[in-house]
Amino acid sequence: MPHTGRTSPGRQLEHPEAAQIRLESVLSALADPVRLRIVSDLARGHEDMACISFELPVSKSTSTHHFRVLREAGVIRQYYEGTSRMSRLRSEELEECFPGLMEAVLRAQGVQV
Amino acid sequence: MPHTGRTSPGRQLEHPEAAQIRLESVLSALADPVRLRIVSDLARGHEDMACISFELPVSKSTSTHHFRVLREAGVIRQYYEGTSRMSRLRSEELEECFPGLMEAVLRAQGVQV
DNA sequence: CTCGTAGTACGAAGATTGTCAAACCATGCT
DNA sequence: AGCATGGTTTGACAATCTTCGTACTACGAG
Numbered sequence: 401m402p403h404t405g406r407t408s409p410g411r412q413l414e415h416p417e418a419a420q421i422r423l424e425s426v427l428s429a430l431a432d433p434v435r436l437r438i439v440s441d442l443a444r445g446h447e448d449m450a451c452i453s454f455e456l457p458v459s460k461s462t463s464t465h466h467f468r469v470l471r472e473a474g475v476i477r478q479y480y481e482g483t484s485r486m487s488r489l490r491s492e493e494l495e496e497c498f499p500g501l502m503e504a505v506l507r508a509q510g511v512q513v
Numbered sequence: 514m515p516h517t518g519r520t521s522p523g524r525q526l527e528h529p530e531a532a533q534i535r536l537e538s539v540l541s542a543l544a545d546p547v548r549l550r551i552v553s554d555l556a557r558g559h560e561d562m563a564c565i566s567f568e569l570p571v572s573k574s575t576s577t578h579h580f581r582v583l584r585e586a587g588v589i590r591q592y593y594e595g596t597s598r599m600s601r602l603r604s605e606e607l608e609e610c611f612p613g614l615m616e617a618v619l620r621a622q623g624v625q626v
Numbered sequence: 627c628t629c630g631t632a633g634t635a636c637g638a639a640g641a642t643t644g645t646c647a648a649a650c651c652a653t654g655c656t
Numbered sequence: 657a658g659c660a661t662g663g664t665t666t667g668a669c670a671a672t673c674t675t676c677g678t679a680c681t682a683c684g685a686g
Contacts, residue, residue, distance in 0.1 A: 423621045428544035431537055432644085452662060462645055464664060469643095483653045483662050498621040504613035508536045545674085565632065575675055577634060582673095596632045596683045 413471065413478050418493040421474035426498065429473035430505060434458060435466050439475065440509045442489045443502075450484035526584065526591050531606040534587035539611065542586035543618060547571060548579050552588065553622045555602045556615075563597035 430436055434456055441454055456463050467487060470476045475494065476487045494502050503513050543549055547569055554567055569576050580600060583589045588607070589600045607615050616626050 423618070424544055424546060424549065427540050427549075427618070431541035431544050433537060434644090436537065450662075458644085459646055460663070461647080461665080465644075467663095480653090480663095483660095485663065498617055500613050500617035501621065504611055504617050505536070505540070508611040508614065547674090563632075571674085572676055573633070574635085574677075578674075581634095593633095593683090596630095598633065 413480075415471060415477060416474045418474070418490075418496060421493070421497050423498060425473040426475060426494070426501070429469050429475050432466070432469075434462075435470055436505075436509065438466060438470065438487075439489065440506065440511050442476065442487060443491075443506050443511045443513075448486045448488050450481070450486060452484065526593075528584060528590060529587045531587070531603075531609060534606070534610050536611060538586040539588060539607070539614070542582050542588050545579070545582075547575075548583055549618075549622065551579060551583065551600075552602065553619065553624050555589065555600060556619050556624045556626075561599045561601050563594070563599060565597065 430439065437456070438454060442449065451463055451467055454463070456466075458466070467476070467478065467485075470487075471478050474490060474497075477490050478485055478487050480486070489502070491502065506513050543552065550569070551567060555562065564576055564580055567576070569579075571579070580589070580591065580598075583600075584591050587603060587610075590603050591598055591600050593599075602615070604615065619626050
């Protein structure tokens with residue numbers, strides 16, 4: 401099977417554009433311990449991690465739910481890589497929309513920024 | 514009744530100490546349009562405003578609820594002044610706990626910081 | 627003392643949220 | 657083809673949240 405060395409198509413994932421990211425949604429997304437931990441882990445150099453490698457204290461479906469909330473709020477970007485789904489922080493875009501916000505949140509979480 | 518020129522005792526209002534303020538609670542408190550607006554109004558120079566002068570698009574009881582959420586999260590400090598209740602941002606303490614957080618949120622709300 | 631004003635307390639209704647299990651789908655490997 | 661793995665979907669449930677109206681309390685003014 402031809403594999404161009406790129407990501408498989410998979411299903412399309414909805415992402416808001418940078419301009420559509422709303423502060424309220426971002427704050428809401430970050431106001432949960434599980435999601436705050438996901439974000440911290442991503443910021444702690446674990447960019448492009450598969451969902452499974454987060455070892456969250458919740459079930460698979462709950463995990464899916466939290467990643468979706470983060471994605472739809474515009475906090476992370478996700479893409480398929482084979483059978484797993486990778487996530488990364490949308491740092492630059494968030495910095496553009498809400499300068500200093502993520503940095504403040506991450507620092508409050510004890511993440512080296 | 515002797516009136517020393519100070520605030521009336523009123524009922525005691527619960528406020529978390531600076532060290533007890535949790536990031537998650539603050540984010541949660543800010544993740545609501547009504548409360549975000551209260552905070553913005555307070556930051557926009559309307560320090561020490563009585564609840565009533567906010568002209569919020571909700572009923573009195575709902576208003577009380579939102580102010581309490583903000584107070585219990587440690588975002589605002591409230592005290593009685595006669596029959597009305599004054600509120601002010603706990604800016605310094607928040608800056609101590611989560612440097613840059615409020616500033617980022619307020620700027621995202623278009624408030625001059 | 628009486629009245630008006632500012633706010634609180636107490637349900638209650640309705641929406642949203644976090645959680646799970648079970649069934650399902652997609653990809654990659656053998 | 658068949659299977660294992662990683663993730664999704666659906667439906668359910670309990671907890672929490674936002675909202676309201678009504679009844680109540682506290683203070684100040686007349």
